Amino acid sequence: MKVNGISTRSVWREPDGVSVGVIDQALLPYRFATIRLATLEDIARAISSMQVRGAPLIGAVAAYGLCMALRVDASDENLERAYSMLLATRPTAINLKWALDEAMAAVRNLPRDQRVAAAYRRADEICDEDVAINQAIGQNGLRLIEDIARRKKSDAPVNVLTHCNAGWLATVDLGTATAPIYLAHDAGIKVHVFVDETRPRNQGALTAWELGQHGVPHTFIADNTGGHLMQHGLVDIAIVGTDRVTAQGDVCNKIGTYLKALAAKDNNVPFYVALPSPTIDFTVTDGIAEIPIEQRGAEEIANVTGRGADGGVTTVRVVPEGSDVANYAFDVTPARLVSGLITERGVIAATRGALAKVFPERANSAKYAPSGRSEG
DSSP states (O other): OEETTEEOOSEEEOTTSSSEEEEOTTSTTTOOOEEEEOSHHHHHHHHHTTSSOSHHHHHHHHHHHHHHHHHHOOSHHHHHHHHHHHHTTSOOSHHHHHHHHHHHHHHTTSOHHHHHHHHHHHHHHHHHHHHHHHHHHHHHHHHHHHHHHHHOSSSOOEEEEEOSOOSGGGSSSSOSTTHHHHHHHHTTOOEEEEEEOOTTTTTHHHHHHHHHHHTOOEEEEOGGGHHHHHHTTOOSEEEEOOSEEETTOOEEEETTHHHHHHHHHHTTOOEEEEOOGGGEETTOOOHHHHSOOOBOOTHHHHEEEEEOTTSOEEEEEOSOTTOOOOOBOEEEEOGGGOSEEEETTEEEOSSHHHHHHHOHHHHHHOOOOOOSOOOO
8 A cells, every 4th residue: 555655564574684663653644753672572552551452463473473573582381471471462362362373383393594595485475475365354355346437327426435434544554444445446336435443442443544645535423323324325335344253254453343334224235344364263262251341441542642733743632521431442243244255256145144154264173262352
């Protein structure tokens, strides 16, 4: 994707070949800056502080964290320590643990003097695989948008509603939910995106920033506006991302996704979930009962950050002193509300049978144990 007209990924190896560069997402959308991560501690801090965020990107960056740990000490003991430290940064969905497990498997049985090179090689592969997965999701989702465009009686754009940020900032490149949108735009299809603000962290602003950089027409809306738009026929399709999908197709995503799915169901608006296969958790069946929902700090609800009239970025409190605040970060959308899952292997039903048939290697192994909170 592009920033100021220049193609970039959200993580890259620096010229020294050992450290990595990332976009400091804590500064967006007000300022674009990159940071260099050179140690295990740098990586852990960046993930914990959400300078690096988005489940696929966190996994990729964490894999590089193991590389940096091995450069200091390639022993089994240090490998396990680094694994535990990174997993604890945001012990979430499957992506973080999946990537760490992949990196561990690549080096575990190797001599110490071969581990660093093997770890970097696997981390690079994880990044490239993420891009390939997202490209395939984009192609499969593009067909849905093309079909809507063909059925429209006028030259009006295809209106897509999305929630949170499942764009290239949350992945290595292209994004999941945004991939079909970008490919449609680049193919000359008229497409317009309604972007939920996604309180409390306002990650919709990241999506709006991305779309603006790529020239995709979009409108930023309050979270509670989506249902109204659907009632009035202004939304053709909803596409969201996900942080974990269960064996039966329940979808855990940023708080507010469930309400959008309910509104879509009531108004016959197709509701699709862009699903990269590392996000499937075949060890969990009932998402509502089995997925613990992260409760984050009250300050995310009580405070709002934005640009003031003087151009400076400031934070203000919007909640009365003394009021209790609850900050549930994610919710679960039952599979019955999902029109389909846009995967790298096609658009499939949100059912156990469809998931197991399309991803048999994951279903049969089911080796990725649930690891706590979900993440975005």
